[in-house]
Amino acid sequence: MPPIFIAQNYLSAFSEGFEKHTRLYSLRPLPNSNPLTRMPKKTVRITPLRLFSLKNFRRSLSHENALPQLALLAILVGVITAFVMILFRSFIEVGADSLFGINSENFEMLDIVVRFLSPIIGATLIGVLLFRLPSNKRETGVAHVMSKLSEYQTRLPVINALVQFFAGGIALVAGLSGGREGPAIHLGATGASVLGSTLKLPYNSIRILVACGAAAAIASSFNTPIAGVIFAMEVVVMEYSIATFIPVIISAVTGAVLVRAVFGSVAAFTVPPVDLTGPTELPYIIAAGFVIGCFAALFVQLVELFARSKISSYWVRASIAGVLTGCVGLVIPQAxxxxxxxVDLILAEQYTVSLLITFLVAKLVVTAGCVGLGIPLGVIGPSLVIGATLGALAGTVGGALMPASASPISLYVLLGMTAMMAAILQAPLFSLMAVLELTANPNIILPAMLIIVVATMTMSQVFRKKSVFTSRLSALGLGYPPAPMTQYLLRTGVESLMTRNFLVLDPETNINELRQALISHAVAGKPFPEWIIVESEPTGETSILRGEEALNASNSNFGSPPKLDEMPQLKRDLPHISVRSTLAEALWSLEQTESETLCVRELTNATVGPIVGVLSRRHIVNHSALTQGPPISP
Incomplete structure (x- = not known):
C-alpha cells in the first residue's frame, strides 16, 4: 500500500475526539503488512478531565465567548475596584480635613495665603517624589490605560498605579485643578490587570477585565453604573460585543453597590425640575453647541501646548503647574x-456674569496647565465644571434674547456639562448617560442629544481635534484603536485554536527511531500526530514537519536511516509564543518571522517552558474568515 494511503488510514483511525466522560477507546490495526500497523489490539482508559481546575479555567477563558468565567471574574474586579475607590476617596477626604479642616471641595473657605501656598507645596512635593522615576513610570490616567490596551499583553504596572494613587491624592488635597475620575479609572484597570496576571489568565481575557475595572471605577467614582459601562465600551476599548458587555455590566453594578454602601447614593448635583420650554429654542441650542465645541477644541489645544513644553525636568514642570494654580487661587479660589x-452654586444661579467669565478663563487655563504639565489628574470632572459655566452663560444670554420663551438657566447648565464633556472626550453616549445619572433628570435627554452632536462635530470636524486621550496617544506615536481585524483577533487566545496533537523528538532521531516513536504513540492510544517537532536541547532551536511527511519518510527509507535534522521537509527556526497570547500577537509573530507555523509554550518572565501546542497561519486565517471562499485546506 502506498505510504500516503497509510497516512490517511492513520489519520482516520486516530482523529477521534476525546469525550468529556470516561470511555473506552479501542485501537484496531490496519489490515496490511507495514510494521507500523502490526499493533496488538489495546484498550486505553482515558481519565475524566478535571473540569474545575485553574488550568481548565484558563483554557476556557482563551475562547472568545467565555461568559460564565468572565462573569465570575467581573464580580471580583468590581469588589477590588470598589475597595480601591473607597481608599482613594478616603485618602482625599481625610487629607483635606486633617490639613485644612474642610472637605475636598471648599477651598474658598481657606485663608488667601493658604490658597496660594497649598498648590505650590503640593505640586513641588509631587515633583520631588517623582522626578527620579523614568518617564514611563510616571505615565498615568486614562491615556496610560489605553496605551497598554494597544499592546498585545495588556500589563498595567503596579508602580504607575502607586504613582497615580499617592500623587493624584496629594494633588487633589492640595487643590490642584483636575478630576478624580481619571485616576480612578487607572486604579480600577490596574487592579483588574494585576488580578489577571496573578492568576496567569490569557491576555484576551485580561483586556476584558481591564474594561471591567474602568467601568467599575466610573460607576464607583461618579455613582453612575450605566455611564461606567458606556465609558468602558466607548472610550477605553472602543468596541461593542456581547462577550465584553455582560462582564462590564456586572463589574459596574458590583462596584457601584459597594461604594454606595459606604458613601451613600445621593445624586452628585442638586438639580431643580427643568424642561425645554418649546422647540423655538432649538436653533439657539445648536448655536450654543457650536460655541461649546470651540471651547472644547481650545481646551485640548492648551493641553497639547503645555504638554509640548521644552522643559524636561519633571519637578520644574510640576512646580510651574503649582505656581500657576496658586496664582489663580489668589483671585478665583473656586478654580x-x-x-x-x-457647579451647585451655578445651578442655584448664585453668580454674576463677570464672575462666570473670570472663572471660565481661570478654570480652562489652570486645568489645561496641570494636566498638560504632567500632574496625575483627570479631565472628566473639570470638563463638567467648565461646561456648566458655559451653559450658565448661554442661558443668561438666551434669557436676555428670548425673555418670554427661554428655558431656565439650570437647563442650559446641564446641557453645557453634557456637551463639553462629550466634545473633550469624543464620547457622546457616555456624556449623555453620565449627566442623566448625575442629575436624575430625564427632561434633558432630547435637547442634550442635539447639543452633544453639534459640540462633538464642531471639535472633530471643524477644528480636526481628537479627544484629549487620543491626542495624548498620538503624541506618543500610538495609533488607537487598533484596526478592526486586530481587535477581533485580540478577543481570542491562542490556546483556544492551537492543536495539542504533536510529538517532540530529538534532532539526532533517525527514521527507524521515528517509526518506533510513532508505534509507541499509537499504542498509547493517542491520535496520529499532526506535527513532529524537532527540538534541540542545548541551543533551544525548534524545527517542525507534518506528521504525514514523517510517516511517508518512515516508510520510504529502509537503507541507511537519515536523522530528522537532515530531512529536507523540515521547517527550521520555528518562532514561539506564550500560551497566554492572543491570535493578534501570534499573527504578528508569524509575519515578522515570515513563518507559517509557530510553537506555543508555557512562558514566564524567567524561563521558557515546554511546548504545549502548535498554531499555524492557516488556523488563524480560517478562524478570522480573512479569505472569501472556503477555508484553506491543509
Missing amino acids: LGIGYDT
Missing part, C-alpha cells in the same frame, strides 16, 4: 480642586 461645589 481650585475639581469644582463640583461651584
